[in-house]
Amino acid sequence: MQHSRRNFIHYCTGLAVSGVAPWALANAGQxxxxxxxxxxxxxxxxxxxxxxxxxxxxxxxxxxxxxxxxxxxxxxxxxxxxxxxxxxxxxxxxxxxxxxxxxxxxxxxxxxxxxxxxxxxxxxxxxxAQFVLVTHPSVGAKDLAGFLAKAKAEPGALAYGSAGIGSGPHLAGEQLAQQAGLQVTHIPYKGGGTVITDLLGGQVQFGFATVPTLAEHIKAGKLKALAVTGPKRSPLLADVPTFAEAGLAGVDTMPxxxxxxxxxxxxxxxxxxxxxxxxxxxxxxxxxxxxxxxxxxxxxxxxxxxxxxxxxxxxxxxxxxxxxxxxx
CATH class of the missing domain: 3.40.190.150 (Bordetella uptake gene, domain 1)
Structure with a gap:
């Protein structure tokens, strides 16, 4: 009896040291x-x-x-x-x-x-989720390297929109700018839907969004996809390289x-x-x-x-x- 009592005390002491109270295990069972x-x-x-x-x-x-x-x-x-x-x-x-x-x-x-x-x-x-970087066709960039060259040649001329300051697409654009040494213009919107509308209309020249959000517009030729975030290509955009494949591994925004x-x-x-x-x-x-x-x-x-x-x-x-x- 004493032996069993002593073992029980040691058991409870061990649980206390580990941060798990005995009653917690009982509650977990229920x-x-x-x-x-x-x-x-x-x-x-x-x-x-x-x-x-x-x-x-x-x-x-x-x-x-x-x-x-x-x-x-x-x-x-x-x-x-x-x-x-x-x-x-x-x-x-x-x-x-x-x-x-x-x-x-x-x-x-x-x-x-x-x-x-x-x-x-x-x-x-x-x-x-993976983000994809897209441009309006008017930008004329065939790939990420072409886009970066254009952005560097025209500091501040290219603008992108996001759903607001501190949103994922905003910080993806900021991360891109910092990694590639770009000067681009951020335009915060009140919601993501308006951003996509203006991107399709060319009011903003590039932007980030999740792959499913833009896949159909990309496949229809309304937007040009340049790269996706993440360690592998998206099955929805199998021909679009990752940022690492395109030479800019530091852009790794993934919601x-x-x-x-x-x-x-x-x-x-x-x-x-x-x-x-x-x-x-x-x-x-x-x-x-x-x-x-x-x-x-x-x-x-x-x-x-x-x-x-x-x-x-x-x-x-x-x-x-x-x-x-x-x-x-």
Missing amino acids: YPDKTIRIIIPYPAGAATDNLGRLAGQALQQALGQSAIADNKGGGGTTIGTRELARSAPDGYTLGMVDSSFTINPGLLGARLAYDTQKDFTPICLIAT LFGLVAPKGVPAAVVEKISSVLRTSIRQGEMQAKLKSMGFEPIGSTPQEFSQRITEEIAKWTEVIRKGKIQPE
């Missing part, structure tokens, strides 16, 4: 026993919203409890993300995040009402989409959620759905996602600093 809420910091219909709902479906199917989407748009994603940071760390309130999660620390700094790296627990990097929780959620609960998503993304029907939507399925561990967040924050903070970019 989890979930009520509805899971996924905060999405965008209005319904956005890409991040679509992926958040897919994640909810995977959790619901595997865990047998409802997982509902709660759209909390506004503030450049900071309103919904702030609510998530202040939620109970019990695993019943999760949050879908994208690249704004890693851009905002460098863009907003002390204005953020939360600490991106201290107030959240990464769960799973669900997917990434990311993942699930996080408030800081303090028991590690066993985090692993349970992450395991469900990893299985669905790597082996289940979620993989096919993601690919059909133009995303690259990932399905990372919490540790891998945490490392990616750290790397992305460092990268974008430096791009923002060098570009002297100020929020609106």
Whole structure:
């Protein structure tokens, strides 16, 4: 009896040292026993919203409890993300995040009402997407080298649009300018749809967007694709080289989409959620759905996602600093 008691004490002590309380494992075994809420910091219909709902479906199917989407748009994603940071760390309130999660620390700094790296627990990097650099046909560039030559010969003459200061397409353009030593003009819009309209009309000469957004316009000859981000070519644009193949490997903007929780959620609960998503993304029907939507399925561990967040924050903070970019 004494021996068993002593072993139990050692077991609990070991859990305490590792940061996992004994009750957390018991709760993980019962989890979930009520509805899971996924905060999405965008209005319904956005890409991040679509992926958040897919994640909810995977959790619901595997865990047998409802997982509902709660759209909390506004503030450049900071309103919904702030609510998530202040939620109970019990695993019943999760949050879908994208690249704004890693851009905002460098863009907003002390204005953020939360600490991106201290107030959240990464769960799973669900997917990434490739950006494609396109030009209006009037630019006349046949490839990336030709575009860079024209941009350098006419400093400031070429303009690109984005959905706003600090958006992914904005920082992709800034990263391109910094890597290639260009002077180009950025025009922030109030939304992505107007940017595409003006790009097709030639009011702006070049731009970045995800491959699925522009693929049909490229195939119709309305836009010229010069390069895609990422380590390999897009299956939707197999004849378009990567930036590395085109000689500018430093342009590596790839929007990311993942699930996080408030800081303090028991590690066993985090692993349970992450395991469900990893299985669905790597082996289940979620993989096919993601690919059909133009995303690259990932399905990372919490540790891998945490490392990616750290790397992305460092990268974008430096791009923002060098570009002297100020929020609106």
